[in-house]
Structures are given as structure tokens and as C-alpha cells.
Amino acid sequence: MPDADDLVLRDLLASLAEEAGAIALDFQRRGMRTWTKAGASPVTEADIAVDRFLKERLGAARPDFGWLSEETADNPSRLDRREVFIVDPIDGTRAFAAGLPDWTISVAAVRDGRPVAAALAEPVAGRTFIAARGHGASVAGRPLAVKGRETIDGAVVAGPKPMTVKVERHGAVALPKIHSLALRFAKVAASEIDGGFAGGQSHDWDLAAADLLVHEAGASLTGLDGTAPCYNRPVPTHFPLVCAGFPLHELLRRAAAEDRRRGVTT
Known part of the structure; x- marks a missing residue:
């Protein structure tokens, strides 16, 4: 059943994601220090500044929530919380650091393991995707409703090459990489592409919103x-x-699971 408080959370997340986007844009315009963290993943001063901003503001608004973020050392106490904020301060840091547009601020409130409120700011495009469980999703005030597609042939998809190549065999058209994984899936929600994929080892903060x-x-x-x-x-x-609408989702899922070497699905 829809929860009215999820709307309150959604609006809070949207406001703070947009503020965080402005902070990140300022860094991108004037330059910033960049370094490499564990796993050869890049991080910038902006990632850290946005993380601190969101942690402070969300923590003040809902001190009883747990916290999980790409740029904060994980605290196991979050596992004892029914509700938790899951945040990627800048999803698509490589694109952000390179001055490209396809990065986002991803913020979600999760309850009992599933997201109930979300905001995804796309600062360069000047738009924010929002959603609350049972209350629908929208971007820039436009409601989102994915149109059903019944065939893979001609479907526009994005994701890692090892996955898209499998559906290209069925006639799908693969786009160049969209650096922000969250944005890749949001574009499915907005019917801007038909399907999206994520390889293994994606994280909660990439996905929840x-x-x-x-x-x-x-x-x-x-x-x-x-x-x-x-x-x-x-x-x-x-x-x-x-990720896709119905019935395309099932078609893509089966195609992506094909192991052509053995002639079976996994």
C-alpha cells in the first residue's frame, strides 16, 4: 500500500539531489583534484564534497535511517536499520572528471530491502527523475510510463558489450556506453531507450534509485x-x-542468459 511519508521522502531527496548537482557542476566548471582509490576507480574532490553534503543533510532530516554510500566507509550498523539511505554522490565519475554530460546524483530511501523513494539528478541536462513507491515516477514533471515492446528486433539497448552482443544477435541496436549506470536504467523508465544491462559487481548505490x-x-x-x-x-x-518494459524484458533476459558455446541458458 502506498505510504504518504514516501512522498515526503521523495521530495526531500529531490531537493537535496538538485542542490548536490549544483555543487558538482561548480567543481566541474572550475576544476578539481582527481585520484584513484581501491580497485583503480577514480574519485574527485566533488565526490567527497557531495557525499558529505548529502550525509549531513539527510542525517539531520532522518537521524534514525542507516547510511550506505560509495564514498563513505561502510558501517555495519546499517544492517540493523529497517530504513537506510543509499547514495552515489556522483554516478559516472569517469564521465564527470572528463567533462562529459552522462553522470548523475543518485539518492534512494530503502525500506526492508526495497527502494520506496528516489531522486536521480542529471545536472548537465537540468532535469531530475523522481519516484515514490505506489505513487509513480516522473522527470521534469512528466509522468513516466514505459510502452510495451514485443520484439528484440530493432530494440535500442545500452550496457556492457559482453551482454549487448548477445541481444544484437537477435536484432537489437546497441548504443555507445552510458557512463552512469543509474542514468542508463532511468532512460529505460523515460522510454528514451528500450533496454539496459549491468554487468556483474554493480553496487546498491548504482541501482537503488x-x-x-x-x-x-x-x-x-x-x-x-x-x-x-x-x-x-x-x-x-x-x-x-x-532492465526493460514488458514483454521485452523477458525476451532480453533470455537472450542475455544464452551461452552459445554450450547451447544452453544460464
């Missing part, structure tokens, strides 16, 4: 086994994922 956008727009985001992601687990990583 976009997951709610997709589901509230009437599409689906699942693993190749058809299971919806669960968030705020001890290890917040995920296996490969597929």
Missing part, C-alpha cells in the same frame, strides 16, 4: 534469473542485470 524509477514506470529490473535486487545486505553487490 533507478530501480524504483523503472518499476514505478511500469518496467522491470531483475537479474538474469528474473529475481528483483534486494538492497542493504552485508555485501551490497549484484550479479548481471537486465
Whole structure:
């Protein structure tokens, strides 16, 4: 059942995501220090500044919530919380640092393992995607509703090459990489592309906000086994994922799971 407080959370997340986007844009325009963290992943001064801003403001608004962010050392106490904020201060840091537009601020409120409120700011485009569980999703005031597509042939998709090549064999058209994984899935929710994929080892902070956008727009985001992601687990990583409206989702899921070498699906 829809919860009125989820609307309050959605509006809070949207306001802060937009403020955070302005902070990041300022860094991008005037330059910033960049370095490499564990796993050869880039991080910038802006990532840290946005993370601190969101942690302070969201913590003050809902001190009883747990916290999980790409740029904050993980605190296992979050596992004892029914509700948790899951944040990627800048999703698509490589694009951000290179001055490209396809990065986002991703913020979600998760309850009992599933997102209930979300905001995804796309600062360069000047728009913000928002959603609350049971209340729908929108971008820049436009409601999102994914139109059903019944064939893979001609479907426009984005994601890692090892996954898109499998659906290209069925006639799909793969776009160049969209650096922000959250934006890749949000574009499915907005019917700007037909399907999106994530390889293994994506994280809660990459997915939680976009997951709610997709589901509230009437599409689906699942693993190749058809299971919806669960968030705020001890290890917040995920296996490969597929995102699309119906019935295309099932067609892409089956195609992406094909192992042509053995002639079976996995």
C-alpha cells in the first residue's frame, strides 16, 4: 500500500539531489583534484564534497535511517536499520572528471530491502527523475510510463558489450556506453531507450534509485534469473542485470542468459 511519508521522502531527496548537482557542476566548471582509490576507480574532490553534503543533510532530516554510500566507509550498523539511505554522490565519475554530460546524483530511501523513494539528478541536462513507491515516477514533471515492446528486433539497448552482443544477435541496436549506470536504467523508465544491462559487481548505490524509477514506470529490473535486487545486505553487490518494459524484458533476459558455446541458458 502506498505510504504518504514516501512522498515526503521523495521530495526531500529531490531537493537535496538538485542542490548536490549544483555543487558538482561548480567543481566541474572550475576544476578539481582527481585520484584513484581501491580497485583503480577514480574519485574527485566533488565526490567527497557531495557525499558529505548529502550525509549531513539527510542525517539531520532522518537521524534514525542507516547510511550506505560509495564514498563513505561502510558501517555495519546499517544492517540493523529497517530504513537506510543509499547514495552515489556522483554516478559516472569517469564521465564527470572528463567533462562529459552522462553522470548523475543518485539518492534512494530503502525500506526492508526495497527502494520506496528516489531522486536521480542529471545536472548537465537540468532535469531530475523522481519516484515514490505506489505513487509513480516522473522527470521534469512528466509522468513516466514505459510502452510495451514485443520484439528484440530493432530494440535500442545500452550496457556492457559482453551482454549487448548477445541481444544484437537477435536484432537489437546497441548504443555507445552510458557512463552512469543509474542514468542508463532511468532512460529505460523515460522510454528514451528500450533496454539496459549491468554487468556483474554493480553496487546498491548504482541501482537503488533507478530501480524504483523503472518499476514505478511500469518496467522491470531483475537479474538474469528474473529475481528483483534486494538492497542493504552485508555485501551490497549484484550479479548481471537486465532492465526493460514488458514483454521485452523477458525476451532480453533470455537472450542475455544464452551461452552459445554450450547451447544452453544460464
